[in-house]
Amino acid sequence: MKLYNWQFAPNCRRVRMFVLEKGLDLPSIEEVIGDGLKLTPSYVDTWPHAMVPMLETDDGARIGEAMAICRYLEDQYPESNLMGRNALEKGTIEMWERRAYDEGMIGVAEVFRNSHPDFVDRGLPGTLETVPQIPQLIDRGKGRVARFFSKFDRQLQETTWVAGPRFTVADITALCAVDFATFNGFEIPPACTSLERWHAQVSARPSAVASR
Amino acid sequence: MKLYNWQFAPNCRRVRMFVLEKGLDLPSIEEVIGDGLKLTPSYVDTWPHAMVPMLETDDGARIGEAMAICRYLEDQYPESNLMGRNALEKGTIEMWERRAYDEGMIGVAEVFRNSHPDFVDRGLPGTLETVPQIPQLIDRGKGRVARFFSKFDRQLQETTWVAGPRFTVADITALCAVDFATFNGFEIPPACTSLERWHAQVSARPSAVASR
Incomplete structure (x- = not known):
């Protein structure tokens, strides 16, 4: 798994903190912020939502939106539960x-x-x-x-x-x-x-x- | 179950359509919109989020936010699945x-x-x-x-x-x-x-x- 990240962005921190609470190793992280606090052109060219965070799975699937990424991880790694048991x-x-x-x-x-x-x-x-x-x-x-x-x-x-x-x-x-x-x-x-x-x-x- | 509703509000329609796709009977519905397209004082007094929709369960629990209500219903009534199987x-x-x-x-x-x-x-x-x-x-x-x-x-x-x-x-x-x-x-x-x-x-x- 790879997380496309901007270390400063609070939406990226939501995902990183979620991963840490699960006790998972952080996925490999690629910083995609460039000059003038802009996302790099190479990232934006291949990701039409033009936002971070985005998670790329080992199968090449791509999920954007912090909570959508967390939902994916919650299903893959149910413990410790962070999104509800009932x-x-x-x-x-x-x-x-x-x-x-x-x-x-x-x-x-x-x-x-x-x-x-x-x-x-x-x-x-x-x-x-x-x-x-x-x-x-x-x-x-x-x-x-x-x-x-x-x-x-x-x-x-x-x-x-x-x-x-x-x-x-x-x-x-x-x-x-x-x-x-x-x-x-x-x-x-x-x-x-x-x-x-x-x-x-x-x-x-x-x-x-x-x-x- | 009771759904606090404003028939015109698109966020309320999200929940009503979700319920219909599940093939459920609609919960009892209380319209809480009054003069000037304002939520009624009696509703706002008891629901600090001051928004619709809100679902009240038979146990008296209250859930606001259209997608949070759908999440609750998806767990209670898994078929037909509308939020993902994996x-x-x-x-x-x-x-x-x-x-x-x-x-x-x-x-x-x-x-x-x-x-x-x-x-x-x-x-x-x-x-x-x-x-x-x-x-x-x-x-x-x-x-x-x-x-x-x-x-x-x-x-x-x-x-x-x-x-x-x-x-x-x-x-x-x-x-x-x-x-x-x-x-x-x-x-x-x-x-x-x-x-x-x-x-x-x-x-x-x-x-x-x-x-x-």
């Missing part, structure tokens, strides 16, 4: 994973993509077409991240981990979103003590350290 | 389902949410806070939908269904996105003959008709 767990974990992505990850991405000088005319991933930055999305993204922090704090007042009593892939996406946020200048609000407690716990896991 | 299928289907959502559904939503008079100050779902419309997102959404059409047309030149040789949940999300687009004034480009062929096939399925 219907209710599977649904609950997926709900929280998608909320962490839509509110946390996309919220920070709106701020990052629409303000970073290397992303002028690259307002959206996955295309080589010109997509202008929209400065109003910076404020909208900030509001989105603030709601993410407070919603997940409320959830973590009730539960040890994001989706319930055990660590799951929802914690991975939430951690990657929080760390992407703090990298971009956000701070966990002081009132969000449960989120802070959880963040310390999950950050201490070997997979969190080694996937950075 | 690792490669599961990964491939999830990749295409997420692309249909991010490029198709979100692209149309950017146009819809940022132009519709009933959505002034409601630029994002899932919150009661004021989120101003951003007119530049109308153009950005249009580009996103155009890329969705051409990408899925290219894929459907190679495959019968979106994720390969059989009908899956990726077709459901793609259909709901295309129909949401045409409802909002988009047309499938004449050059996209494979997308058009697929659209006619999937639209003829009883689940597509009955979920409208």
